[in-house]
Amino acid sequence: MTVTAEEAVRPDPQAPPPVWSARHVTEADHAAALDFFTEPDFRFRTVRSDVLAEWEVLSLLDDARLLLADGVPVGLYAVENSGADHACHLMLQLRLTARLPLAVWGSAYHEVIRGLRRHRELVRLAVLVGDDDERGLAAARLAGLTEEGVLPGMTVGDGRRRGQVFFSRIWEPVS
Template sequence: MTAAADGALAVTEDAYVPDRWSAHPYTEADLPTVLAFFTEPDFYFRTVHPGLAAEAEIVALLDEDTRVLCADGEPVGLYAMAPTDGVSAHYELDFRLRHCAPDTWWTAAYREIEAGLRERTEAVRLTVTAGEFDSRLLGILRGLPLTEEGVLEHVVLHRGRYRGYHHFVQLWGVE
């Protein structure tokens, strides 16, 4: 990972996998960095139209569950994990890394997030969704030890077409 002249993160395809992943709760001090994430046309963190969202709309996507994900101390994405409504030990995860992060980082980040969850609490089920328009995240999730449960079709308008969401799940302690 290197910093370009303008301070932007530059990653090459043969980039290393970060040694140290960390995260901190989103704060107002993170706003400039987070706003820059949403200028990427495929930064689908809780939105299907990141490049079209106004600052107030982006801020509305960020709640007390939102974490800024860092690779070796550099902010590279966002994630949020919350209990599934009314179901003990079931969690839902939203996560997104910057476009320049190689796929190996996405896999490593997911594994770190999942390990952190299991270290803090009992978890039986972790659910992640990806829009069918989001080929990058779909590919990442299909390469992880997740079960694809199906598609909820035609629920969101993306680029003039109604698209669905693929649902992936990881289970522990269930035989």
């Protein structure tokens, strides 16, 4: 069954999408952020959060933003330059709590991308997702990102090598 972008963002046509906001992660947000990492498949900047000490998890938040849906913390995101600052190529790390329906993840991707484009020129946005990360793969596809391919053997977990699936979205340069 094919899911349209509208259905992905608003599974119930009567329910409005959440109001998205974000802020830098502060010390007051650490408890909420640490709670995300207790979920078995919460993969924000790591494929194995279950083996990290608390201080290691907190170090993943240094330049991250807390993502809120209707004022409630629901995930984290961070962006990094991919290449030179002026190239307008970014790498996005985004992860939401598994408590949210997958359809809402598409809405989050769209809002984060919209916000990024509002503040700077964006030519290429890249997203990496583990090839065994069903929720992450489905979310990237629902967000309409282009699947570029798999780089095999990038990580090791549970005694086997896993690949990373590359997704992207490209815009025409304006400058």
